[in-house]
Amino acid sequence: MSRFAWKVIKKLKNKNIKLGIISTPHGDIETPAFIFCATKGALKSFSTEDAKKNNTQIILSNTYHLMLQPGSSLIAKHGGLHKFIGWEGPMLTDSGGFQIFSLGYGSVADEIKGRKSNSKIKKTLLNINEEGAIFKSYIDGSNLLLSPEKSINIQRNLGADLIVVFDECTPFNVDKDYTYNSMLRSHKWAIRSINAFNSKLKYNPKEGSAGPQEIYGIVQGGIYKGMREESIDFNLNKINTFGIAIGGSLGSNKEEMQEVVSFTASKLNNDRPVHLLGIGDPIDIWTFVEQGIDTFDCVSPTRLARHGSALVKGRNGKINLKNSKYKNILKPIDDRCLCYTCKNFTLSYLFHLFASKELLALQLLTNHNVFFMNDLMKTIRDSIKEDNYEYKKKEWIES
């Protein structure tokens, strides 16, 4: 008997804003929720113990990075990622597709967020064919294949609660035909992923497992509504997954991104939780919660912290603690914030830590940003419960 469940607790009248619970063997996730990125099995400058203490519900790790180092069978020998990294709560792993194609094309991460990048990242993607994607390991230079079956087997070994079908993350600057063919291939890969997931044979239990898992499909189709509809139909009616993620290119600017997400999310039922990949800006989160998104993930809260930026309420959304204007400010980042960092340290101290290149700066600021994101999601959930969503959103944004 699976201990997985998705339940919509409340939906605002005439709106797509909803409160839900994703149940997993490692605990419940109250939605809307934010998923923090422990890409290589660590939240960079932050322990899983501190993540828990700061109300984190769920973290994700990365098939692509972990298959290269330390390898998924070593993690399986530990009894799965949960034990390897010391995290007892719910976890998700992505399929590795995003990273292969992102690192492969060198700039897809920027493109799907609508930025045109001149990234000089060395391209490691060697070939895509029906079987899968062949790429060069950034660890030892060897050529590797990642296929739907391999991705799922790796995710089985890693043992996260929630896993994702293997897809091609189509870049923005390809033509409509490429996007369509890529979508069709990703659909075939989704079927193979689910077959692998359902097949006991594909999974070697000797390598260890963290227990039962559930799988997410991914809606493709780029910025083309017709294709999005076709992919939604595929995901809702042709395959049976626990959840659905909105993937592929979301366009070249924020308006296009909102249109793609809004259109796609509105066509999805409420019978599966909906994940939006790679979004972490607080104002975007308010926007996409309104469009029916249940979970988000992004590296931004922890990455911004490492670069010296503290998340704050309001339209600007962040302040840069390396700015010398904070040198003599004897107040915390936000005197209403209840995080460890704000309760104990001034902007002046945090500025000093960055000026002195003390690693503690990164940890304290990550602490604030993690607490902040979890507090944002709780504010959103409470406002749905208390029927004052618009008021709370205004209060947050105009803070």
Next chain:
Amino acid sequence: MSRFAWKVIKKLKNKNIKLGIISTPHGDIETPAFIFCATKGALKSFSTEDAKKNNTQIILSNTYHLMLQPGSSLIAKHGGLHKFIGWEGPMLTDSGGFQIFSLGYGSVADEIKGRKSNSKIKKTLLNINEEGAIFKSYIDGSNLLLSPEKSINIQRNLGADLIVVFDECTPFNVDKDYTYNSMLRSHKWAIRSINAFNSKLKYNPKEGSAGPQEIYGIVQGGIYKGMREESIDFNLNKINTFGIAIGGSLGSNKEEMQEVVSFTASKLNNDRPVHLLGIGDPIDIWTFVEQGIDTFDCVSPTRLARHGSALVKGRNGKINLKNSKYKNILKPIDDRCLCYTCKNFTLSYLFHLFASKELLALQLLTNHNVFFMNDLMKTIRDSIKEDNYEYKKKEWIES
């Protein structure tokens, strides 16, 4: 009424090994104790909250670094270092002398540990005279004077419980005459330091204070027993301090260092706690506890952690977690260790974090090393209480 006190609880028969308590307004320190270095107001990759959780009794910060950045008056405006850095326990500040002369000569830190160094550190010491030392700020290149009065005023502003007289940290490779004249100057500086400490006028209460403080004298005299005796007499009979530190050059090798410390400590009464500057090797600590040392400080436990070394019991004393032999080891650093890191993570995971350049590696390893040092000191104290010092020492070293 001062809340400071030094009490010898127990002294082993026919030995200089003793158990004591240093009471301060911020709490008691059970001795023998280890003092961790929060040089610039942070334990590098470790929070004061975690230091507390790992049984840390006392930390120290650095007059020299903090006067340059962020400046002691800014810290005074916070109400002192305790509030600035979020540490409620006992604290010590050094006088800045060691750093000025260490950075000034470029290699004194190595020399007093008996290593001959070819350090290429840029020399910043410009001039030493009766007034004090003139040096170049490494922050903005300005020329600054540090005198006994300035050092004490800065330490008043910083507000640590225990502060130290300003001295010249005489390098090893100077001649006997230089050492003698340097000692005499340091004695004069000690008198001026104590006068400044006792003078209310020198201290501007408007700049803030963390409350009452006590001061340590420093025994000089290099490797020369006659000079050591003269400096001991000066410290015991000519000035009145709360504690005594053993400073100056301790020789060019470990045997010489032990002889200097043993000779010096044996001449000191038990009426003041005795601090040995800059020693952190566990086997050295057992040795020097036997010679009558009550407190130690060293950057090594936290620095070793940042370089990938975990402290372990036994003669070798440490293991390097970056060594690929740990890649597949599913056991913790020490399966008897009760620290957070050992209770939750394998050598394999820690190796993975270093291989992946995850900052969490430094934090988790610092956690182990801080716990380890505090556990070492507790083992020593318990063995004194339980009259099984030699047995426990053998058990530790042959572990």
